[in-house]
Amino acid sequence: MKTRDKILLASLELFNEQGERNVTTNHIAANLAISPGNLYYHFRNKSDIIYEIFQEYEKLVDFYLDIPENRPMTLADMTFYLESVFDGLWSYRFFHRDLEYLLDRDPRLRKDYREFTNRCLASISLIFEKLADSGIIEPQPESLRAAMSLNVWLVITNWMAFLKTAHAEQASACLTLRELKQGIYQVLTLEIPYLTPAYREQVLELREKYRPTMPEQEGEQEAPVN
Amino acid sequence: MKTRDKILLASLELFNEQGERNVTTNHIAANLAISPGNLYYHFRNKSDIIYEIFQEYEKLVDFYLDIPENRPMTLADMTFYLESVFDGLWSYRFFHRDLEYLLDRDPRLRKDYREFTNRCLASISLIFEKLADSGIIEPQPESLRAAMSLNVWLVITNWMAFLKTAHAEQASACLTLRELKQGIYQVLTLEIPYLTPAYREQVLELREKYRPTMPEQEGEQEAPVN
DNA sequence: GACTACCTAGAGTATATACTCTAATAATAC
DNA sequence: GTATTATTAGAGTATATACTCTAGGTAGTC
Missing domain, CATH: 1.10.357.10 (Tetracycline Repressor, domain 2)
Structure with missing residues (x-):
């Protein structure tokens, strides 16, 4: 699966579990074991x-x-x-x-x-x-x-x-x-x-x-x- | 009015207007023109x-x-x-x-x-x-x-x-x-x-x-x- | 092999925020 | 008046967070 899609999927999962407010972009990146920079390459912002x-x-x-x-x-x-x-x-x-x-x-x-x-x-x-x-x-x-x-x-x-x-x-x-x-x-x-x-x-x-x-x-x- | 009550009142007003998430304790203090220290003297936390x-x-x-x-x-x-x-x-x-x-x-x-x-x-x-x-x-x-x-x-x-x-x-x-x-x-x-x-x-x-x-x-x- | 486009790492930053600490001042009690 | 308590100021801090920047790797193409 493409990194971009993985980010969407992981975000949705984390948001659902913990609430958007409690999930940072750094969390999402960490969850996927990718770097924040990588995440921000695929998405301009949260x-x-x-x-x-x-x-x-x-x-x-x-x-x-x-x-x-x-x-x-x-x-x-x-x-x-x-x-x-x-x-x-x-x-x-x-x-x-x-x-x-x-x-x-x-x-x-x-x-x-x-x-x-x-x-x-x-x-x-x-x-x-x-x-x-x-x-x-x-x-x-x-x-x-x-x-x-x-x-x-x-x-x-x-x-x-x-x-x-x-x-x-x-x-x-x-x-x-x-x-x-x-x-x-x-x-x-x-x-x-x-x-x-x-x-x-x-x-x-x-x-x-x-x-x-x-x-x-x-x-x-x-x-x-x- | 007592400072304590003023804090409650101002907090309610700011919360209602801007949402709790967007109102910090510093905002509340600033709104009342008191110091953060003063606020935290009256309340342990937000x-x-x-x-x-x-x-x-x-x-x-x-x-x-x-x-x-x-x-x-x-x-x-x-x-x-x-x-x-x-x-x-x-x-x-x-x-x-x-x-x-x-x-x-x-x-x-x-x-x-x-x-x-x-x-x-x-x-x-x-x-x-x-x-x-x-x-x-x-x-x-x-x-x-x-x-x-x-x-x-x-x-x-x-x-x-x-x-x-x-x-x-x-x-x-x-x-x-x-x-x-x-x-x-x-x-x-x-x-x-x-x-x-x-x-x-x-x-x-x-x-x-x-x-x-x-x-x-x-x-x-x-x-x-x- | 070299060019290009895509992708990734990871350190770093500016800003915000909840909260602390110290010291000073006002109020009250005796 | 003095001791004590209640109140206040304001600088400061630890932490978090969204996001940036640079440098480098990878894959495909000719």
């Missing part, structure tokens, strides 16, 4: 590395959320979208953690992320629309759909932060993809009241599969050590 | 300043979310809770921005914040319960109420981050309390399907008051300059 990683993320999610216009949407489709989005969140999980700081630092990123958000919101809204077309959820006026989509987005993008802050131990270490996907439970919670009788039970069953196993919100009870 | 500010925040929200058990809940109560929580978010808005980093840095804060979250979730759930008692929303099983409360929490705590990232300009400068309170619109959106016919119109009217004036999600249209 921002450029982050920007390029973001573009990968963007591309991935855009790919997942490309809604086919020519056929009705099934429950399986919806599940796929949800699973995919959370997979994406997981793979680039460092990004949402330090989002505001990163956007303040890099105007390119701010602009791109803003457009990315709008595309995602549009996709979510389209999904709702097509779910209504398929008779899975009741159709809703456009304005409500927009507000609902925004809520879905807020839940999705904030779920990981919630998990990390709800954990007793340090955030980075103990978080699994499985736990992250319990966010799907929360998203489906939003849909419940809009489900048609025909699909209600099916979706509720699907939702159960993502029900948190560990009691997340009842944090008072620490795990007994002995 | 973490202690942040921790103390958090405790103020906690106290404030706990005060707001103290639900009276002995009387039914009115729409006015609900409005008050929503307004208050967003006021609190505004006054201590730096906190949620760098939350994960702060919690990683200070175990006390992690523990306290975790318990704080649980108290808030319990309050939200209690509010739903009492709203059902008052016939404002339909009663729901406890498990659904818990999931709904968590969604409300996610929307509330992530709304500001969304606003900042949706803005085209740098985050810190252009954000008003008024815009922040449009988050109430999103929270009320979550309630819509559960409203009883008797209160539906009233709540929808209330919700309209918080409807975003500027088109937030249609970011493509930049303001025409000429």
Whole structure:
């Protein structure tokens, strides 16, 4: 693999594990056993590395959320979208953690992320629309759909932060993809009241599969050590 | 005012304006025209300043979310809770921005914040319960109420981050309390399907008051300059 | 073999930042 | 008034971090 790609890969891994703020360019170089000079030969600065990683993320999610216009949407489709989005969140999980700081630092990123958000919101809204077309959820006026989509987005993008802050131990270490996907439970919670009788039970069953196993919100009870 | 209190006040203000990450202890001292030594006489380190500010925040929200058990809940109560929580978010808005980093840095804060979250979730759930008692929303099983409360929490705590990232300009400068309170619109959106016919119109009217004036999600249209 | 384009090492630098240390000054107690 | 305690100034430090610079190696081509 080319050094340039190795740098991107190692950066992503370190960022995800330790947070962008805690990973220096020197760390990245050391991790790859290359010199800082070498790293800066391939990237002008740290921002450029982050920007390029973001573009990968963007591309991935855009790919997942490309809604086919020519056929009705099934429950399986919806599940796929949800699973995919959370997979994406997981793979680039460092990004949402330090989002505001990163956007303040890099105007390119701010602009791109803003457009990315709008595309995602549009996709979510389209999904709702097509779910209504398929008779899975009741159709809703456009304005409500927009507000609902925004809520879905807020839940999705904030779920990981919630998990990390709800954990007793340090955030980075103990978080699994499985736990992250319990966010799907929360998203489906939003849909419940809009489900048609025909699909209600099916979706509720699907939702159960993502029900948190560990009691997340009842944090008072620490795990007994002995 | 005592120097100690001035430090807390100036720190909060600077943190809110520029983000904790961008405000150094030297900045705080300079802002107050005192010496760094003086600052460190009053606080052992930066973490202690942040921790103390958090405790103020906690106290404030706990005060707001103290639900009276002995009387039914009115729409006015609900409005008050929503307004208050967003006021609190505004006054201590730096906190949620760098939350994960702060919690990683200070175990006390992690523990306290975790318990704080649980108290808030319990309050939200209690509010739903009492709203059902008052016939404002339909009663729901406890498990659904818990999931709904968590969604409300996610929307509330992530709304500001969304606003900042949706803005085209740098985050810190252009954000008003008024815009922040449009988050109430999103929270009320979550309630819509559960409203009883008797209160539906009233709540929808209330919700309209918080409807975003500027088109937030249609970011493509930049303001025409000429 | 020599030219070129690409790649790499590693020491080094400017700047920032959290924090310390000493000494001096103000406030208070007796 | 004097002893003590609380407060303050301000220079200074250890460490970190993003990034630079120079020199040299490697691979392919003719």
